[in-house]
Amino acid sequence: MRRGELGMIEAVMVLVVFFFLLAVGLMVYNGLAGRGAVQRSQEALELRGLRIARLAMTFPELQCSVSNVIQENCVDQLKASAMSSLLSSDSRARQYYYDTFQEARIRVRQVYPTEEEFVIYEREPAEYRRSEATYLPVIVYDPLSSGGTCLTLHGACHFGTLIVEVYQ
C-alpha cells in the first residue's frame, strides 16, 4: 500500500470513530432525556389529579351551602347525586363537564357512620398506560337526615373521601 492511500484510510477511520462516538453520545442523551420525560409526565399526571380534585372541591355543583354561605371541604350528598344523574341522562351536560374534568373518575366514598360510595363523574379511556388517584378527606352532608345539624346546616354530617382518578 502506498503512503497516500494509507493517509486516506487513516482519515476515513478517524471519521468512523468520530461518528461512532457521536452516535453513542446521542443514544445516551436520548436515553436520559426519555427518562426525564417519563418523570415529567408522571408529575403532570399527579398535578392534573390535584387540579381536578381542587376544582371539584370548589364546584358549586357539589359544595355545601346555606344561602350562599359556602362550607369548605364539604360535599352535599343531594347535589352529588343530582349531578351524577344529570351526567348519566344529559349528553350535553356530559360534554360540557368533559371540558373541565376530561378523562377522569370522581367519586365520594363515605366511610362513617356507614360505608357508601357514589360516582359523580366517570370517563375512562379505552386504553391507558397508568392511572393516578388523589384522595381528599371531606364532610359528606346529608340534608335529608332530620333532627340534627351539620356544622351550620340542617341535616347530618358524615365523613368520607373525595377520590379523583386520572388516566394517561
Added chain:
Amino acid sequence: MRRAQVQVQFTWIFSLFAGALILLFFITFILRQKDVSERGLSAEVSAKLDAVLTLAQSSLQTSNNVTIPGDLGFDCTGFVYGGARRPYGNALVFAPGLIQGKLLITYADGWDVPYRASNLLYLTSPRVRYIFLNNSETVHSLFEAMPDAATKQSVEWNITLMASIMPRNDDYVRIILGASSSTLPSYLPGLDALSPEEVGVLGVSRSVSETDAFTVTFYTRNPGAPVMYSPGEVFGVVGEEMALAAVYSSAELFNCTYSRALDHLEHITAVYYQRSRDLLASYRGPGTCAQLYGAAGSSLSAIRREAQRPPTLMSAEAIAANMTALADANQRLKLFSCPTVY
C-alpha cells in the same frame, strides 16, 4: 495530471465535505434543541400561569398582581403565551384580547343567581385604562366594584370635564357609561386621535323593571364618521358581576364567554332543580315547606329554560324575576327551619 496531484485534491475535497457534514450536524442539533427548549419553557410558563389562574379563581373578592413573563393573548376557551395555547376548561375568564406588559391584575367574584352559579375571573393590566362616565347609579356601582389595583377613574357627566380626558400611554382605553344612544359621548374630543383598536365604549344600564337584569352595549368606533361611536353588539345579562365582566372584555370574548356561562347556568340549575325535588319528595314536615319547595322548583325550571335562550334583555329579565322568587322561597324555608334549596 499526475496521480499524486489528484490524491491531494481528493483529500481536500474529502476534508471539506466531512467538515461541512459535521458542522451541519451540530447546527441542526443546536437549532432543534433551541426549539425544544423554547417550547418546553412556553409550556412550563403556561402551566404555571394556569395554576395561578386556577388559584385566583377560587380566591373571591381578592385582587392579586401577578408578574407575567410577556404578552398574554386570550380567547374564549384558553390563553396563549409564546405560541403555546392552554385551554382553561370551563373557567369563565373575562379579559381584553391581549394583555401586554409584565403585570397581570386578577380579581374573582361569585356569580349568584341567587345560588352560586360559578366563579368569574376578571383579568386586566395596569396599561388598560377604564374611564367611568358617572351618569348613573349602575356606572358608579361598577366603578366601586372594580379593584383599586386597576387603572380606573371616575369622571362626572360634565362636558368640560369629559373634554379634558386625554390619551396617555395606555394600551387600551375603555369608556363606561350609563347606556342610551342619546348620551353617547361625542364629547370626548381628546380621544379622537386614538384608533378603534385603542379605545372602546361600553354602555351599561339596569333593566327598567329594577330587577338584577342589565343591558350591555358594545359601541364600535367609526373614525371620521359624523357619529363617532355606533351601537354594536347588545346583550341582556344577569347580575352586576356579569355586567362588570363586560367592562373587562372585548365584545367577541364576552359574547362567547357569556354563552358558556349560560350553558353552565343551565346545568347547575338542573342540579338545584333535582335537589329541590328530592327535598320535596322526602320532606315530612309542615305543608308550608313543601309548598315552598314546589315554588322553588318552578323558579328553577323557569331559570333553566331561559338559560337555553339567546341572551336578550327579555330572557335576562325573566331569569332575574325568577331569581327574586327563588330567593324569597329560600329565605322563607330558612325561617321555617327547613333545609334550604341553596
